[in-house]
Amino acid sequence: MPPNEELELLRERAKRVRRLIVRLAATPSGCHLGGSLSLVEILVALLGRVMRIDPRAPGSAERDHLILSKGHSAAGLYAALAESGFFDPEELVRKYNADGSIFTGHVNSQVPGVDFSTGSLGHGLGLGVGLALGRRMRGEPNRVYVICGDGELGEGSNWEAIQVAAHHRLSQLTLIIDRNGGQNDGPTESILPQAALVERLEAFGFHTLEVDGHDLHALCEALEAPTGTSPRAVIARTRKGAGLPMLRGKSAHYAIFNAEQLRRALASMGEKTR
Amino acid sequence: MTANPMTGPDLASDPQGWLNENPGLSNRQIFRHALTRFAEDESRVVLLEADLAGGGDPFAARHPERFRNVGVCEATMLDMACAMAHLGNIVFTHTFAPFGAMRACEQIRLGMAYPRANVRLVCDYGGLSGAFFGPTHHAIEDLAILRAMPGMTVLSPADGLETLLATRALIDFDGPVYMRLGRNRVSRLEAPRDGFEIGRARCLQEGTDVGIIAHGEVGVGVALEAARLLETRGISTRVVNMHTLKPLDEATILETAERTGLLVTVEEHNVLGGLGGAVCEAVCEHGLGRRVVRIGIQDRYDATAGSHEFLLLGHGLDGGLVAQRIMECLPRPRLVALAPDPGRS
Numbered sequence: 001m002p003p004n005e006e007l008e009l010l011r012e013r014a015k016r017v018r019r020l021i022v023r024l025a026a027t028p029s030g031c032h033l034g035g036s037l038s039l040v041e042i043l044v045a046l047l048g049r050v051m052r053i054d055p056r057a058p059g060s061a062e063r064d065h066l067i068l069s070k071g072h073s074a075a076g077l078y079a080a081l082a083e084s085g086f087f088d089p090e091e092l093v094r095k096y097n098a099d100g101s102i103f104t105g106h107v108n109s110q111v112p113g114v115d116f117s118t119g120s121l122g123h124g125l126g127l128g129v130g131l132a133l134g135r136r137m138r139g140e141p142n143r144v145y146v147i148c149g150d151g152e153l154g155e156g157s158n159w160e161a162i163q164v165a166a167h168h169r170l171s172q173l174t175l176i177i178d179r180n181g182g183q184n185d186g187p188t189e190s191i192l193p194q195a196a197l198v199e200r201l202e203a204f205g206f207h208t209l210e211v212d213g214h215d216l217h218a219l220c221e222a223l224e225a226p227t228g229t230s231p232r233a234v235i236a237r238t239r240k241g242a243g244l245p246m247l248r249g250k251s252a253h254y255a256i257f258n259a260e261q262l263r264r265a266l267a268s269m270g271e272k273t274r
Numbered sequence: 275m276t277a278n279p280m281t282g283p284d285l286a287s288d289p290q291g292w293l294n295e296n297p298g299l300s301n302r303q304i305f306r307h308a309l310t311r312f313a314e315d316e317s318r319v320v321l322l323e324a325d326l327a328g329g330g331d332p333f334a335a336r337h338p339e340r341f342r343n344v345g346v347c348e349a350t351m352l353d354m355a356c357a358m359a360h361l362g363n364i365v366f367t368h369t370f371a372p373f374g375a376m377r378a379c380e381q382i383r384l385g386m387a388y389p390r391a392n393v394r395l396v397c398d399y400g401g402l403s404g405a406f407f408g409p410t411h412h413a414i415e416d417l418a419i420l421r422a423m424p425g426m427t428v429l430s431p432a433d434g435l436e437t438l439l440a441t442r443a444l445i446d447f448d449g450p451v452y453m454r455l456g457r458n459r460v461s462r463l464e465a466p467r468d469g470f471e472i473g474r475a476r477c478l479q480e481g482t483d484v485g486i487i488a489h490g491e492v493g494v495g496v497a498l499e500a501a502r503l504l505e506t507r508g509i510s511t512r513v514v515n516m517h518t519l520k521p522l523d524e525a526t527i528l529e530t531a532e533r534t535g536l537l538v539t540v541e542e543h544n545v546l547g548g549l550g551g552a553v554c555e556a557v558c559e560h561g562l563g564r565r566v567v568r569i570g571i572q573d574r575y576d577a578t579a580g581s582h583e584f585l586l587l588g589h590g591l592d593g594g595l596v597a598q599r600i601m602e603c604l605p606r607p608r609l610v611a612l613a614p615d616p617g618r619s
Contacts, residue, residue, distance in 0.1 A: 109389065115360060120384055126353025127385070134358035137320070137339065157381075160347035164354070168342070 002049055002220050008214050013083055014044045015269065018243045019078035019205020020089050022257070022265045029097040029105060030256030034240035034247065036076030036182035038213070039147060042236055045219040046145055046176075047113075055085035064142055065115050065131050070149035070178060071107040078103060078111065086113040113260040122155025124148060126173060129165045130171040132231075140184035145223075147176045151183025154192045159204075165231045166205025173231040174223065175206065178213065182240040184253055197235055206233040213238035244268065285311040289438050293462075301437040301491060302398035308323075308441040309366060309432045310336050316445050324369045343533055348378040352395070356385030359392040362493055364445060370404070371397035371413030374421060386450035387423040394444050396453045400430070401492060401542030402571070402589075403432045403457035405582040409575040413454070418547025420452045421520045427472060428520040429453040430541075432494035433461040436517060439470035447472060456491040458582050463494065465515075475523040477530075481512035484600055485534035487527065489516045489549050492542040492591060493570075499593025500540070504600060511600075519549055524556045531562050536599055538567045542591060545570040567603050569596055 002010065017040050023234060024031045037145070047053065051064040067079045082089040101109040106119025116127050128146035135142045144159070148158065165173055181188055188194060194203040201208040207228050211218040213236025222234045241247030246261075246267050283291030285308060293299075299307070310332040313319040321333050323343045334341040334416060344351045348369055355365040367374070374397040375382070386393045397413070403410030420428050427449060431437040437455060444451055465478045475487075478494070479501060488497035494515050501511035512534050514526055531537055537557065539550040550568030557564050571589050590599060 117384070117388060118355070120380060122349075123353050123384055126350040126381070127348065127357040130354030130357025131361065133342065133354065134320075134361040134363060137358075138361065157349040160350040161353070164344050164347055164350055167345075224548070259498075269609065 002217070005050070007216055008201070010044050010048050013048055014040050014216065017076070017083045019269055019271055020082060020092070021075050021246065021268060022262065022269070024075040024079065024095050024096050025255045025265075026257040026259070026262035027093070027096050028256070030254060031075035031105070032072040032253060033075070033176070033255040034182060034252035035070060035149060036079070037071045037242050037244060037247075038236075038238040038240050039070075039073055039076050039178045039236075040080065040243065041214050041216050041219055042176055042178060042238075043076060045216055045223060047080055047084040049220055049274055050223045051143070051145065053113070055113070058086060062142070065128070065144045066113070067118065067124040067128050067131075067146045068107050068115055069146055070121065070152050071124075072105075072116030074105060074107045074119075077107055077114070081111065081113045084113075089113060099225045102272070109234060121149070121152040122157040125158050125161040125165075128173055128175070129161045129170060132165070132166060132170040135172060136170070142172065144173045145176060147178060149183070150177055150179045150181065150194050150197075151188050151192070153177070153194050153197075162201070162204050162206065169229050170231045171229055173228050175231065175233045176223075177233065177235045178238055179235050180238040180240040182253065201233045203274060206231050208233040208235065210235040210237065214235075214242055284436065286315070286442070289435060293434050293438070298460060299430055299434065300456075300460055301431065301434050302457065302459065304434045304437050305396060305441055305455060307332055308438045309333055312442055312445050313337055313340065316364065318362060318364045319445065320363045320365050322351050322355055322365065322367045324348045324367075324373070336565065338490070348373045349381050351380035352378045352385045352393070356381075356389060356391045356395040360389070364392050364394070366394045366396060366444075368396045370399040370411060371416050372399065372404075372411060375413055375416035375452065379419060382420065382452070383423055387426050390425050390449050392448065392450070394451045394453060396455065398455040399457050400454040401456060402576060402585045403459075403542075403582055405458075405585055406579045409577060412576065414544045414571045415547070416452075416454060416548070417519055417543050418551065421547065421552065425449060426520060427451040427518070429472065429518055430490040430493075431455070431517050432489065432491055432515050433463045435462070435467065436470060440472075440517070443470055443472050454490065456573050459491045459495070461491045461495055463498070465498075470517070473518045473521045473523060475526040476515040476517070477526070478513045478515050479511070481510040482534055483509045483511060483604065484536045484538060485512040485514065485530035486538045486540055487514045487516050487530060487549065487553055488540040489519060490542055492586060493540045494547070496591055496593050496596055498541045500596035500600065503597040507597075507601070507617050509600070509604070516549055518554060522552050522556060524560075525557045527553055528560060528562075531557065531564055536567065536600065536604055538566055538569060538596075538603075540591070540596055541570045544573055546573060565603075567599065569599060
């Protein structure tokens, strides 16, 4: 569990990641804003504390793996990687969707710190199961963290992968569900609700915890709990568009901000603007 | 699967001797034994199955630590394979062609082709070989689909020896590969071969009137039989075994066009998008202005029961029917010229 001073640093980093995401929303291409903002604390907890990674050696054989299965939240991942030292945040803003750049609108494996390109939903968990099994077959302890959206759980391939992970007792694997309650066309509740998620994951054989996904303390505690003999699922209750009051109650799946919206957004997040 | 790859002639150093010792094996069984043997010398080889390994898989028995049966989860099997290849493994995955190539199609695209992963998807039940099990178990579109994916290598070996040699080639190969096998045949081509090279077609016999380009257990066998029948009518036939559909050996296609009067493709695949389509593309691209007769599955599903041979006959995939079709397609002056010359028949 992180000491208070470290928690404070992580909270500061989360704020910087949010501001960076908002700046990406203000580029000509915009970004998947709501779902990028909802997983900020999850990413900050993983990259800032829980995972064994080295931004200076992103391909190190000793690294833990992070797969953002909800690859449309690329802006969130890129911003979190930038604020974790993998590359320069200003370079990200400059090159985001620039011609020929690696910063595509869905996650690109050429970006430092990224193992797999994602964006088509329902692949990340299968990839994570392969990594965890492959690492285990080689006798290596590297841990694997997969972040899925709740809307994404509609894809049947996730439930294939969940069964395989449970049967093979892949305790190196952690599935984190960004339970922000929204999907492309609206609330999951009205489109395809994911009822009784804890019970279902437990029934499938995952040790399952549910936490406030914006509480860094609670997230770290859940993600750092001792490893058992089964894979783990952490359901992170989050809000789409979290940290940006102007998005409250609005559909913010995708956004392209103009200059005025950017100014308001940054001001609402406590950033001084000229 | 009774053959024991660990006794008798060594499969790796004496493939033909090993095949002679084990004459009853189908190509898909030969693949399993070959992979089991080659994995002895390459510790990075891993095999994943999706509940269609059948009983007594030799790889599972010999290398249990490198074998996993993931259950009826084709999509997950291929995503897992991508990740395991990412860690440095050479990952073989196996299932039936319709489920591997089509149910898990997007996993192939995003888990194999896009990252150029060292994953080999080896599928049996290619074409109509699933016969009476019905169209759910046929794969007549797989080659067209996979050929369209950037970076994919697509193989369709013609007999046991070629399957064995292709399996060996897949160990060292870099990049994603789909290898399609049949289900039933215990085929053995009576054709001399000097090894196997991915992307390099084999001319099995020279000829000048007709050039047949074929792939796979059925296609090449039917082509050779048709050529034999045509010879008896005085028609000289070149037969090319295009075991690699991608990358396509265009040089051999151009050479065949140059040396013969009529181009014909024969394959156990829909006439759209497979070898027939690929040869047409090459012939048009190079501006040859030549006719290509595509013999293959006639763009329909076979919803009736029957043996493999029965279903193939319905699409003209038979030596006699192919020879007859070619006779009908040959330029008329050639036929007229042949007619008064009984000495040549």
